[in-house]
Amino acid sequence: MPTPVETWAQQIRAGEVRAISRAITAIENHDPIADDLLKMLFYSTGRASIIGITGAPGTGKSTLVDRLAAAYRRAGKTVGIIAVDPTSPFTGGAILGDRIRMQSHASDAGIFIRSMATRGFLGGLARATADVSLLLDAAGKEIIIIETVGVGQDEVDIVRLADCTLVLLVPGLGDDVQNMKAGLMEIGHVFVINKSDREGADRLEQQVHAMLELAHESDGWRPAIARTIATDTKGIENLIAEIDKFLARAKASPEFYSREADHWSRRLIEMLESRLLDRLLGTKENKDRLAALASEVAQRKKDPFAAVAEILASAGNR
Amino acid sequence: MPTPVETWAQQIRAGEVRAISRAITAIENHDPIADDLLKMLFYSTGRASIIGITGAPGTGKSTLVDRLAAAYRRAGKTVGIIAVDPTSPFTGGAILGDRIRMQSHASDAGIFIRSMATRGFLGGLARATADVSLLLDAAGKEIIIIETVGVGQDEVDIVRLADCTLVLLVPGLGDDVQNMKAGLMEIGHVFVINKSDREGADRLEQQVHAMLELAHESDGWRPAIARTIATDTKGIENLIAEIDKFLARAKASPEFYSREADHWSRRLIEMLESRLLDRLLGTKENKDRLAALASEVAQRKKDPFAAVAEILASAGNR
Numbered sequence: 001m002p003t004p005v006e007t008w009a010q011q012i013r014a015g016e017v018r019a020i021s022r023a024i025t026a027i028e029n030h031d032p033i034a035d036d037l038l039k040m041l042f043y044s045t046g047r048a049s050i051i052g053i054t055g056a057p058g059t060g061k062s063t064l065v066d067r068l069a070a071a072y073r074r075a076g077k078t079v080g081i082i083a084v085d086p087t088s089p090f091t092g093g094a095i096l097g098d099r100i101r102m103q104s105h106a107s108d109a110g111i112f113i114r115s116m117a118t119r120g121f122l123g124g125l126a127r128a129t130a131d132v133s134l135l136l137d138a139a140g141k142e143i144i145i146i147e148t149v150g151v152g153q154d155e156v157d158i159v160r161l162a163d164c165t166l167v168l169l170v171p172g173l174g175d176d177v178q179n180m181k182a183g184l185m186e187i188g189h190v191f192v193i194n195k196s197d198r199e200g201a202d203r204l205e206q207q208v209h210a211m212l213e214l215a216h217e218s219d220g221w222r223p224a225i226a227r228t229i230a231t232d233t234k235g236i237e238n239l240i241a242e243i244d245k246f247l248a249r250a251k252a253s254p255e256f257y258s259r260e261a262d263h264w265s266r267r268l269i270e271m272l273e274s275r276l277l278d279r280l281l282g283t284k285e286n287k288d289r290l291a292a293l294a295s296e297v298a299q300r301k302k303d304p305f306a307a308v309a310e311i312l313a314s315a316g317n318r
Numbered sequence: 319m320p321t322p323v324e325t326w327a328q329q330i331r332a333g334e335v336r337a338i339s340r341a342i343t344a345i346e347n348h349d350p351i352a353d354d355l356l357k358m359l360f361y362s363t364g365r366a367s368i369i370g371i372t373g374a375p376g377t378g379k380s381t382l383v384d385r386l387a388a389a390y391r392r393a394g395k396t397v398g399i400i401a402v403d404p405t406s407p408f409t410g411g412a413i414l415g416d417r418i419r420m421q422s423h424a425s426d427a428g429i430f431i432r433s434m435a436t437r438g439f440l441g442g443l444a445r446a447t448a449d450v451s452l453l454l455d456a457a458g459k460e461i462i463i464i465e466t467v468g469v470g471q472d473e474v475d476i477v478r479l480a481d482c483t484l485v486l487l488v489p490g491l492g493d494d495v496q497n498m499k500a501g502l503m504e505i506g507h508v509f510v511i512n513k514s515d516r517e518g519a520d521r522l523e524q525q526v527h528a529m530l531e532l533a534h535e536s537d538g539w540r541p542a543i544a545r546t547i548a549t550d551t552k553g554i555e556n557l558i559a560e561i562d563k564f565l566a567r568a569k570a571s572p573e574f575y576s577r578e579a580d581h582w583s584r585r586l587i588e589m590l591e592s593r594l595l596d597r598l599l600g601t602k603e604n605k606d607r608l609a610a611l612a613s614e615v616a617q618r619k620k621d622p623f624a625a626v627a628e629i630l631a632s633a634g635n636r
Contacts, residue, residue, distance in 0.1 A: 035623060038623070039621050039623045039624075042618070042621040042622065042623075043618055043621070045618070046618050257613075257616060257617070260616035261609070261612045261613040261615075261616040262612070263616070264612035264613075264615040264616045264622065265608060265609060265612040267622060268608060268611065268612055268615070268622060268625055268626060268629070269595065269599070269608070271622060271623075271626045272595065272598060272599075272626055272629060272630070273591050273594070273595060275626060275630060276591070276594040276595075276598070277587065277590065277591060277594075280590060280594070281587070281590075290583060290586060290587070291579070291583060293586065294579045294580070294582035294583040294586055295575075295579040295582075297579075297582040297586070298575060298578035298579040298581070298582045299575070300360070300361055300363070300364050303357050303361070304360065304582065304585060304586060304589060305353060305356070305357045305360075305589075306357075307586055308586060308589045308590055308593060311586070311590060312590070312593065
């Protein structure tokens with residue numbers, strides 16, 4: 001007879017929505033059962049195409065994701081969406097509105113939507129997103145879309161998961177592309193100029209073009225630029241064609257597997273870090289000792305290097 | 319006779335610019351000698367007031383930092399400035415310009431300015447900034463100003479170092495304070511409306527005021543709002559008075575030391591993580607094994623949990 005976790009894993013492989021939702025909750029709560037599940041599901045992963053979408057607030061990310069998902073569904077593909085929200089008491093309302101609008105897909109079993117909040121995750125958000133992405137992959141979603149507000153290191157870590165990263169820009173939303181989007185310019189595979197019927201779209205496209213030319217002069221590959229008006233479902237098919245072109249090219253390249261291996265190197269290190277820390281700080285006694293040492297360091301009664309040496313020594317593994 | 323490191327530490331305590339600069343370079347390069355130095359200098363730290371300044375590009379951070387530093391110098395205080403730059407091929411020029419302008423202080427031995435680039439540091443930037451801040455503290459700088467572009471988790475980690483955090487806003491730079499500055503609203507101690515002669519300053523002040531009222535309704539303390547026109551050196555003395563008021567209040571509060579202890583808890587954990595990883599992955603042999611395992615995982619020949627267990631087992635500390 002299968003164990004409860006095996007049954008659960010089987011339900012996830014079959015794409016059962018409630019089983020998937022429960023598993024995401026387990027991941028978010030750092031429930032150890034999530035690791036058991038992911039271990040079981042791991043060999044069912046690696047089949048999805050992961051598309052990352054990032055852009056400042058106001059660029060129309062949610063609408064674009066909505067239209068992309070609908071287009072993929074029309075093409076017969078199953079879709080998973082992970083919307084990573086920078087949560088705050090001040091933005092909760094607007095974000096919630098977006099999510100409700102996206103529930104227009106709620107009756108379609110071929111699409112799964114989940115939003116994940118930044119709050120409480122801090123550095124762990126990229127890891128949780130990666131785990132949820134594995135889960136949706138195992139659940140048979142052929143296209144996984146990860147949506148983030150692209151501003152900090154966290155978001156950069158998140159989009160690193162993606163096989164193809166879209167960077168959204170809109171005309172007139174602060175024209176200092178130079179300043180605001182520097183990090184994004186380096187991670188984008190397709191640059192999407194949304195709301196492209198607005199004034200300034202041509203100029204923005206020229207700016208992006210000039211920058212990409214500057215950045216990618218030597219290595220042969222240059223990111224594509226696609227124009228969309230997501231609210232009117234315009235430019236979506238062309239955008240999908242650009243994504244497909246990029247993915248086909250990327251998967252044919254010898255770098256694709258080394259990129260995957262690099263990704264797993266980073267993830268293994270993260271997992272090692274959290275195992276080692278659990279061992280060192282996992283008990284209440286150990287946590288209390290850390291707090292006492294930190295307080296001594298704060299009062300300059302002990303230097304931090306001596307405190308670290310003390311913890312390592314007492315763990316019997318100096 | 320003192321060892322070379324002891325001599326170096328002595329030069330830093332005496333505020334010698336070249337000795338400080340060399341130490342910062344050692345920190346940036348992860349040179350183990352930096353730890354030796356910081357261990358020696360640690361008991362000379364804890365005296366500086368650390369002021370964090372964060373705000374989007376275009377809010378006039380560098381100019382404000384420049385004017386603040388000049389005002390502190392007039393009051394006879396020594397100043398250290400750490401400017402944390404999100405570096406990119408696209409912004410290098412502008413940032414360099416700012417730094418050159420700030421070198422107007424170059425002939426003043428009571429002020430030390432250093433910019434640190436994001437590139438290459440990734441998650442380690444907050445740690446490097448914290449170490450440089452300790453160093454400047456040991457070098458006798460009474461005021462340490464840490465300047466960052468406030469957008470991601472990295473920046474939030476950096477400003478956590480500060481005893482008092484200023485959040486810079488300007489009228490008319492995208493009025494969706496709600497969206498863009500959510501994280502910052504929660505970490506700011508003084509909100510500075512710079513370029514306050516611009517249209518929209520009153521409205522922005524009202525917006526900030528309303529938000530702060532909403533966020534801080536219960537806990538008694540509400541962040542101050544100060545208006546400046548940094549380019550004309552207007553409002554600077556008033557801003558310093560608000561900073562002093564906050565610092566006096568904070569240092570008198572019982573939470574001040576628990577905040578310091580929390581800070582050192584986090585730092586000790588970071589140091590433990592890096593020690594443990596060094597031990598596990600410090601040799602070329604171990605690094606090669608990690609790369610080989612990551613490649614197996616990428617090809618789905620092994621699951622990541624099994625790979626982690628294998629590394630821990632072979633390190634003899636399962």
